[in-house]
Amino acid sequence: MRLQDKVAIITGSARGIGRATALAFADQGAQVVVCDLDVTGGEQTAADIRASGGRAIFVQVNVTERASVDALVSAAVARFGRIDVLVNNAGVIRDRSLLKMTEQDFDFVINVNLKGVFNCTQAVAPLMVAQGSGAIINASSVVGVYGNYGQTNYVASKAGVIGMTKVWARELGPKGVRVNAVAPGFISTEMLAGIPDKVLEDLKAKIALRQLGRPEDIANAYVFLASDEAAYITGHVLHVDGGAAI
Numbered sequence: 001m002r003l004q005d006k007v008a009i010i011t012g013s014a015r016g017i018g019r020a021t022a023l024a025f026a027d028q029g030a031q032v033v034v035c036d037l038d039v040t041g042g043e044q045t046a047a048d049i050r051a052s053g054g055r056a057i058f059v060q061v062n063v064t065e066r067a068s069v070d071a072l073v074s075a076a077v078a079r080f081g082r083i084d085v086l087v088n089n090a091g092v093i094r095d096r097s098l099l100k101m102t103e104q105d106f107d108f109v110i111n112v113n114l115k116g117v118f119n120c121t122q123a124v125a126p127l128m129v130a131q132g133s134g135a136i137i138n139a140s141s142v143v144g145v146y147g148n149y150g151q152t153n154y155v156a157s158k159a160g161v162i163g164m165t166k167v168w169a170r171e172l173g174p175k176g177v178r179v180n181a182v183a184p185g186f187i188s189t190e191m192l193a194g195i196p197d198k199v200l201e202d203l204k205a206k207i208a209l210r211q212l213g214r215p216e217d218i219a220n221a222y223v224f225l226a227s228d229e230a231a232y233i234t235g236h237v238l239h240v241d242g243g244a245a246i
Contacts, residue, residue, distance in 0.1 A: 001028050001029030002028045002029070002223060002224075002227040002228075002229065003025055003028040003029050003030040003085075003223065003226060003227055004028070004029035004030075005029060005030075005031065006025075006029070006030045006031070006084040006085055006226065007030070007031045007033070007076065007080040007081070007082050007083050007084050007085070008025050008030045008031070008032055008033065008083075008084065008085035008086070008087065008226065009033040009035060009072070009073075009076055009083060009085070009086050009087065009120070009124065010022050010025065010032060010033065010034060010035065010087040010089055011035050011036070011061065011063055011087065011088055011089050011090035011116070011120060012035075012036055012089040012090030012091060013032075013034045013035060013036055013042065013045055013089065014034070014036035014037075014038040014040075014041030014042040014044070014045055015036075015038070015041050015045075015189075015190065016187075016189040016190055016191070016215055017089060017139075017184070017187060017189060017215040017218045017219065018036070018045075018087075018089040018090070019041070019045045019215070020214075020215035020216050020218070020219040021087055021089060021215075021218070021219040021222050021223075022034050022045050022046075022049065022056070023045070023048065023049065023052075023219070024216065024219040024220065024222070024223050025085075025219075025222075025223065025226070026049040026052070026054030026055070026056060027052075027054070028223055028227075030085070030226075031055040031056070031080050032046070032049055032054065032055065032056040032057075033056070033057055033059060033072070033075070033076045033079075033080070033083075034046040034049070034056055034057065034058045034059070035058070035059045035060070035061040035072055036058075036060070036061065036090070037060065037061065037062055039058075039060050042058045042059075042060065043058045045058070046058040057075070057076075057079050059071075059072045059075045059076070063090050063112060063115075063116030063117075063119055063120055064111040064112055064115055064116055064119070065119075066119050066123070069119045069120055069123045070123055072120075072123075073123045073124055073127070077127070082127070082131060083124055083127050083128065083134070084128075084133070084134055084135065084226075085134070085135045085136075085137070085226045086120060086121065086124045086134070086135075086136045086137070087137045087139075087222055087226070088116070088117040088120055088121065088136070088137065088138045088139055088161075089139045089222075090112060090113075090116055090139075091112060091113045091139055091157075092108065092109055092112045092113065093109065093151070093154050093191055094108055094109050094153060094154075095150045095151050095154065096150060097149070097150050097152075098152050101152055101153065105153060106152070106153045106156075108153075109153035109154055109157055110153060110156065110157050110160075112157075113154065113157035113158065113161070114156075114157040114160045114161060114164075117138055117139075117161055117164065118164065121136055121138075121164075121168065121179075124136070125168075125172060125177065128172070128175075128176075128177045129172065129175045129176075129177060131176075132175065132176040133176045133177065134172075134176070134177040134178070135177070135178045135179075135180075135225065135226045135230075136168065136172075136177065136178070136179045136180075137179075137180055137181070137182060137222055137225050137226060138161045138164070138165050138179070138180070138181040138182075139158075139161070139181070139182060139184070140158045140159075140161045140162050140165070140181040140182065140183045140237060141154070141155075141158040141183055141184055142183045142184065142185050142239060142241045142244060142245045143155050143158060144157075144158025144159040144160075144161065144162055144183060145159070145162070145183060145237070145239075145245065146245060158183075161181060162181055162183075162237055165179050165180065165181040165235065165237065166235050169234040169235030170235065173234050173235075178225075178230070178231075178233065178234040179234055179235065180225045180230070180233060180234060180235070180236045180237070180238065181236070181237045181238070182218060182221045182222060182225070182237075182238050182240055183237050183238065183239045183240070183241065184213065184217075184218050184240050184241065185207065185213055185239070185240065185241025185242055185244040185245065186203050186207065186212050186213065186241070186242075186244060187212060187213040187214065187215060187217070187218060188212040188213065188214060188215070189215060192212070200212070206244060207241070207242045207243055207244045208242060208243025208244070208246055209242035209243055211242060212242075213240065213241070213242055217240055218240055221238055221240045225238065
């Protein structure tokens, strides 16, 4: 068990990559705090973990609201006594070209994908510093490194996550807390559900492995970075993209 008895908060774990991550963490022995704005999906993820013999609770959270995040952290500590891992996985898209993007489109994505990561990390970091250990893993994206047409807001948020990851690795490293990011490529989740088949085939043709990734591929990267096997890794951005960015 690579995460035996570690307490992990995983945001956005009602579905997709977050759900796969929650299941993978539980399978590796972690005590999981499933959290999402989606109550039905989040409760189902937690119930599935418990049905498989794991330990999990669900807490509804809006990562854009600090009071909601503080309540999440308090609930996690009340139930499990500590927090060892934070996976800042929650994220949204609202794609439009620059000339068509509204201020509301921009603010919505930045608030969830960037401010939400800040809120959760700032709420958890003091606990990890006090215990002298912890692992924080942030969801970025390969488009946060290379850009992508029609995603000004999303790219800005994911590039910002990389920047914050490096700052926090410097600030928290001396206190025993590791901070890393994962940059997924094109993963088969609901975010890609509305893309026409022809466009998906064109995407696959640009990937060295010629296939989309699975949520489990990202979950496995999160497990590794949360585990003691990654004890000497911090400030790193791990690309999990099948060779899309070569």
